[in-house]
Amino acid sequence: xxxxxxxxxxxxxxxxxxxxxxxxxxxxxxxxxxxxxxxxxxxxxxxxxxxxxxxxxxxxxxxxxxxxxxxxxxxxxxxxxxxxxxxxxxxxxxxxxxxxxxxxxxxxxxxxxxxxxxxxxxxxxxxxxxxxxxxxxxxxxxxxxxxxxxxxxxxxxxxxxxxxxxxxxxxxxxxxxxxxxxxxxxxxxxxxxxxxxxxxxxxxxxxxxxxxxxxxxxxxxxxxxxxxxxxxxxxxxxxxxxxxxxxxxxxxxxxxxxxxxxxxxxxxxxxxxxxxxxxxxxxxxxxxxxxxxxxxxxxxxxxxxxxxxxxxxxxxxxxxxxxxxxxxxxxxxxxxxxxxxxxxxxxxxx
Amino acid sequence: xxxxxxxxxxxxxxxxxxxxxxxxxxxxxxxxxxxxxxxxxxxxxxxxxxxxxxxxxxxxxxxxxxxxxxxxxxxxxxxxxxxxxxxxxxxxxxxxxxxxxxxxxxxxxxxxxxxxxxxxxxxxxxxxxxxxxxxxxxxxxxxxxxxxxxxxxxxxxxxxxxxxxxxxxxxxxxxxxxxxxxxxxxxxxxxxxxxxxxxxxxxxxxxxxxxxxxxxxxxxxxxxxxxxxxxxxxxxxxxxxxxx
Numbered sequence: 001x002x003x004x005x006x007x008x009x010x011x012x013x014x015x016x017x018x019x020x021x022x023x024x025x026x027x028x029x030x031x032x033x034x035x036x037x038x039x040x041x042x043x044x045x046x047x048x049x050x051x052x053x054x055x056x057x058x059x060x061x062x063x064x065x066x067x068x069x070x071x072x073x074x075x076x077x078x079x080x081x082x083x084x085x086x087x088x089x090x091x092x093x094x095x096x097x098x099x100x101x102x103x104x105x106x107x108x109x110x111x112x113x114x115x116x117x118x119x120x121x122x123x124x125x126x127x128x129x130x131x132x133x134x135x136x137x138x139x140x141x142x143x144x145x146x147x148x149x150x151x152x153x154x155x156x157x158x159x160x161x162x163x164x165x166x167x168x169x170x171x172x173x174x175x176x177x178x179x180x181x182x183x184x185x186x187x188x189x190x191x192x193x194x195x196x197x198x199x200x201x202x203x204x205x206x207x208x209x210x211x212x213x214x215x216x217x218x219x220x221x222x223x224x225x226x227x228x229x230x231x232x233x234x235x236x237x238x239x240x241x242x243x244x245x246x247x248x249x250x251x252x253x254x255x256x257x258x259x260x261x262x263x264x265x266x267x268x269x270x271x272x273x274x275x276x277x278x279x280x281x282x283x284x285x286x287x288x289x290x291x292x293x294x295x296x297x298x299x300x301x302x303x304x305x306x307x308x309x310x311x312x313x314x315x316x317x318x319x320x321x322x323x324x325x326x327x328x329x330x331x332x333x334x335x336x337x338x339x340x341x342x343x344x345x346x347x348x349x350x
Numbered sequence: 351x352x353x354x355x356x357x358x359x360x361x362x363x364x365x366x367x368x369x370x371x372x373x374x375x376x377x378x379x380x381x382x383x384x385x386x387x388x389x390x391x392x393x394x395x396x397x398x399x400x401x402x403x404x405x406x407x408x409x410x411x412x413x414x415x416x417x418x419x420x421x422x423x424x425x426x427x428x429x430x431x432x433x434x435x436x437x438x439x440x441x442x443x444x445x446x447x448x449x450x451x452x453x454x455x456x457x458x459x460x461x462x463x464x465x466x467x468x469x470x471x472x473x474x475x476x477x478x479x480x481x482x483x484x485x486x487x488x489x490x491x492x493x494x495x496x497x498x499x500x501x502x503x504x505x506x507x508x509x510x511x512x513x514x515x516x517x518x519x520x521x522x523x524x525x526x527x528x529x530x531x532x533x534x535x536x537x538x539x540x541x542x543x544x545x546x547x548x549x550x551x552x553x554x555x556x557x558x559x560x561x562x563x564x565x566x567x568x569x570x571x572x573x574x575x576x577x578x579x580x581x582x583x584x585x586x587x588x589x590x591x592x593x594x
Contacts, residue, residue, distance in 0.1 A: 011592065050436040051590050073439045084434035088365060089357075100353025101438040145434070 001026055002047065002153055002183065007056035009042055009207075016042045018207045019056070024153070024183050029175060031198030031215075032187035039207040040187045041081060044157050047185070048078040061152060074103065077151035081158050083142025087131030091122060091141055094130060095148060102149035113148070120144040120174075136167045143174070154178060155185045160193055172197055228267045228275060231291035232282060236263045239287055243267055246281045248274035262290065351444045354435070358452030362418065368456050371417055375410050375460045383467050408552070410460075411496040412525055416517035418456055419500025422449045423586070424513040436590065446582050450501060457493045461486060481561040488558025491571040492551055496521055498578030505585045528552045 002024040009017040017039040024030045034040050045051045047058050049065045049072065058065040063072035086094055095113045104112055117123045120140045125133060130141060139162065146154055156175070160168050175197050178184050188194050194201055195215050203211040211218065232239050240252045243265070254266040269275065275292070282289055362368035426432040435445050471477050499520055504513040528550040530536055536543045547553060551574075554567040 045433075048437045050433050069441070070439045073437060076437065078433070078437045080430060080433045080437075082430035084429075084431040086361075086431055087429070088361065093360075097353055097357045098434070098438075100356070101435075101440065103439060 001061060003059040005057045007046060008054050009046060010054045016207050020209055022202055022212055024185060026183055027179055029179050029184045029186060029198045031194035031201040032185055033191065033194050033201055034204040035189055038205045040204060041157055044155055044187055048076055048155055049073050075152045077146035077154045079142050079146040079156045079159055083138050085130045085138060085141055090127055090129055092126035095144060098145050098148045104149050116144045116147050135162045136164065139163060153183045157187050226269055226272060226294060228269055229293045230265045230267055230289060233262050233288035233290060239265060242281050242285050243278060246278045249278060351440060351448050354445060354448040355452050358449055359455055362456050367417060371414055371456060372460045372463060374414050376463060378409050379464050379467060408525060411493055412518060412521040415493065415496045416500050416514045418453050419497055419504050419517060420510040420514035422501050423505040424507050424510045427508045442586050443583050446579055450498065450579060453497045454494055461490065484558045484561045484563050487563060488555045492555050495551060495571055495574045498575045502578045502582045505582045524551060
């Protein structure tokens with residue numbers, strides 16, 4: 001378990017990290033999310049004891065990283081942004097060196113390194129120079145390095161940068177597998193990566209924590225209403241009217257013309273059960289429903305809004321979600337008034 | 351710490367660097383050795399290694415030791431592997447010490463190889479053993495001081511090439527310091543020239559080549575080595591604080 005309390009780091013006068021506190025429980029994957037330059041790497045480097053903090057404490061399995069660095073560092077496996085590999089060493093040789101560095105007893109070293117190489121699927125390149133390996137393999141060697149010595153806590157700083165899609169999936173599965181007997185901190189600026197594997201997310205920007213929550217909670221908080229995307233054949237005016245009469249429909253917005261008589265609509269409903277009554281109401285009125293899909297207000301949007309706030313006027317997650325909804329309301333009104341005039345035009349034509 | 355020492359040493363011997371270093375040391379030794387024999391005036395030469403050592407040690411230390419030390423920290427920093435060492439359970443002082451010992455080992459190996467000259471000389475002539483031993487002790491200490499200097503310079507910069515140039519420059523400054531003492535200008539400032547003389551490495555080395563192992567010289571070399579190594583540790587620690 002890792003405990004981070006009131007962590008602050010100044011580079012000269014510039015604060016890279018301001019008063020950050022959070023915990024990592026055992027067997028948990030914690031996502032560390034933020035744009036480039038948000039202070040992710042700085043925080044991770046402090047946790048690993050690579051750089052000291054200006055103030056605040058980091059406790060790893062009960063050992064303070066400043067006061068008890070040797071014991072604390074033995075509990076951590078760290079994969080920095082750039083894999084720390086010596087290009088003039090062979091893979092096996094390099095991992096043996098890391099095992100020695102981490103204090104793996106000499107007698108067990110070889111078998112331990114072989115186990116890690118098998119796990120990372122790099123046994124076949126163990127006799128090759130790291131400098132001659134492709135980026136994906138190099139990343140895997142870096143990964144293997146972090147697993148040497150079976151540390152309880154594994155810290156990965158942007159582990160998927162530069163990997164191809166199949167390697168990406170491989171790394172994801174590996175991280176999920178690590179969860180069984182390790183705690184993992186995973187930093188990234190790519191949200192889908194985090195939401196695919198993490199239990200909890202810490203969103204950080206300008207050195208400050210913007211949100212700490214589970215993925216599900218974050219999505220819920222951003223999603224009081226569900227948006228159904230409909231494609232219906234028939235007069236847009238009639239569709240909007242019918243839909244609005246159904247109980248639980250909040251608004252109909254974003255009506256766009258597809259071809260004559262066919263429009264798409266964004267219908268915001270209170271919960272999923274409204275969908276069936278909405279569809280039956282439309283069908284009852286002889287309106288042909290061509291397509292229905294559910295759109296989730298994406299976490300991505302929340303994240304982008306969170307991190308793109310101008311400094312000094314930062315708001316909490318809750319305020320932001322409210323604001324986004326208000327904006328959506330405004331758009332809906334504009335759109336529906338636009339659609340009505342359009343529909344009127346169409347009626348004239350008929 | 352031993353595994354880092356071993357890795358560093360392997361790094362020198364699995365790449366051409368150590369062989370180039372030892373080869374060049376031998377080349378310089380051989381050159382002077384041959385020149386020594388050519389200028390001999392009688393068949394029974396007394397090999398007092400003092401003069402012989404005096405010239406080639408300057409060349410080896412000033413031009414060749416930076417080849418060994420330039421990569422030590424600069425390359426780690428350039429390739430991002432420094433993080434691996436800093437995140438490992440090793441303390442910074444142990445990292446510096448391991449690297450220092452690895453370079454020192456290469457120097458010792460070069461010295462052992464160079465033993466061939468006294469052996470050959472003793473077959474055909476007469477070798478003054480106490481002088482020889484003292485010379486080698488002095489040679490080792492003098493070399494270690496410049497290794498520590500090279501490591502220190504390497505920890506200041508992020509490119510091995512720059513580390514090499516700066517190490518050579520720093521070594522030359524230390525070297526010329528003593529030559530400057532002979533100038534009439536500095537001789538006119540007795541206190542200043544005295545202070546410079548205390549810090550002169552060549553003067554101490556000269557004592558060793560005469561066969562004197564003085565405690566004051568030993569202490570001063572060891573102090574110099576410790577100062578440079580401490581400075582290296584401080585420079586790395588300082589960068590941890592100020593730089594990401």
